[in-house]
Amino acid sequence: MSTTKSSGSSFAPLAQPVFAVLWAATVLGNTGSFMRDVASSWLMTDLSASPAAVALVQAAGTLPIFLLAIPAGVLTDILDRRKFLIAVQILLASVSVSLMILANTGMLSVSALIGLTFLGGIGAALMGPTWQAIVPELVKRDDVKNAVALNSLGINIARSIGPAAGGLLLAAFGAGVTYGADVASYFIVIAALVWWPRAKNANDALAEGFFGAFRAGLRYTRASKPLHVVLLRAAIFFAFASAIWALLPLVARELLGGDAGFYGILLGAVGAGAIGGALLMPKLRERFNADGLLLGAAVITALVMGALSLAPPKWVAIIVLLFLGGAWITALTTLNGAAQAVLPNWVRGRG
Template identity: 40%
Template structure:
């Protein structure tokens, strides 16, 4: 029987019907979300050129995930995951529809845009841990790494199609709220495919036997597990500085596009799509990279390449000059995020997997939210070029400070639920 350490084909998870259906449905939904994100960011730059307000767009979508990561992970381990996913998908669809109606009616202002981004982020906060946790219900354990990579490729394919299509739609619609408003409604509709697949899914009886725990008890158990698991701690420590510094690229790209390289909406969409293309390419290379490099070395490569990307962005003066660097940045972002996510699933026992994933998500979103705000404030004080030089230096320093935390995913752990974790 294959083990979790064995490399599976990237396509092997698609043999499983539920994984296949949800993958394609989530691809459509993620395209809608990417359309939404590019339109919302571009709309904000038309409402204000404040780097802080633009950075707050990223923070508004990620801070709820940080705030609710632990309870969301506990909920993912103790409630019906299918019903929770139906709730979160419907919540996000309604938030997108509300933003569409407000935008089309001409009532959107920066605070309205931030507020509804925050509301959608609440749904995403509850959605992410349970979505990640059901992967283990859909594929065998030895295919988890391949499933994580396939999921990442789908997500980043959407980040190729969505921004490029979004830029074209915004350019075709011209100035005014009609383009963003229509895109927001397309996003609302895009959730229907996932909702339909989930309605048709009947989980096996084994996947419904949840631990008899209250939410707060489950959270406390998850925290105690995180404190005792050196392997999980290493993953968290190596993730945090990378995400904190890399968030500069995500949070300030719209402003880079509009003010530094003087891109149109179509050009901004191409820049975002370049990150997605790079990530898809990185996902296809990931199985070979994992065979050739240890997880430690792969993380080191990701740190180094992204530091170079941030430094290059600081001096970019054209869309064409930015695209190759964003392709490279997308590839190593995929290397890092997919590998860390799969590593968490491999080191965490099934009884605490949702909470382990939520701890990883907590660290990721804390670093991303804090980084977005810090780099936004820095850009408002020092300008974009100096901000990206500082972010590049920061990612190198982060690697030097955390390299001693070795990443290990071998399977000599007791995966049974303990009687007590006091």
């Protein structure tokens, strides 16, 4: 896995208006999503103190990504990507409206929370490949890697703001208001997508059916050895690192003795660390190749998990999660950039 340097500044893609508008809208949309996730994870600790039940919230949100990754990529490659994204935003808004109503009426149960989180995970699974696939349509070819890094930076800006804001809203006004703020964020994203002046011929000329495209994606993936390397390393890193996200609500509440606001601060620390990591990425790429960056990210993540297991003081937990954020975005942008570099447009969503 190798890297190449972009000829432009790390922030050069923001000089292109369409990318800048969609990027800003997604930052706001992701901020709302993180607010929703904080409310859901914390509410589950109220509904059930079982570690398995708390972890189920994370599992319900991420399982659809595992189950629907390739079908979502197929839909990304054969449908109009803008219309598809708008439909997914409507689905996600409906999920948050349902959560808001149930929370306000006191009818939210463990099963309802997990079920609606699963539906939200379906939306995230459908949306993820599409957002990544439209990047080359929004920026010049030389700016693709910087745009990918900026997308990751935007997610982590949202991660630094959303959880803290969600925790404060949850503590001050309750879950209904927190979910309502998430609903409002989806309307902003929909408005930006409607405004996007996408070229009518942006889709590839080769029209494919769903099952034919599905098989073609599998054939390409089986044949692409460079993509095998990216997928294997991503699977190893994220399978184990995801334990932090699954159990962090219990770590914050039971192990560290914090409240909803403190849980939001912990997640915010991850986001802040990711922002710092993103800003350092250009210099890190000058000193280390992709293998070195990924190895460093894995070592730091392992050390953070070990530190949290020792029930450190709250201020220590915040500091180590800053390092986790930097390691997470390093791994994410390194693997994502490598995948974008080896995938042709016709199979990019599936890849």
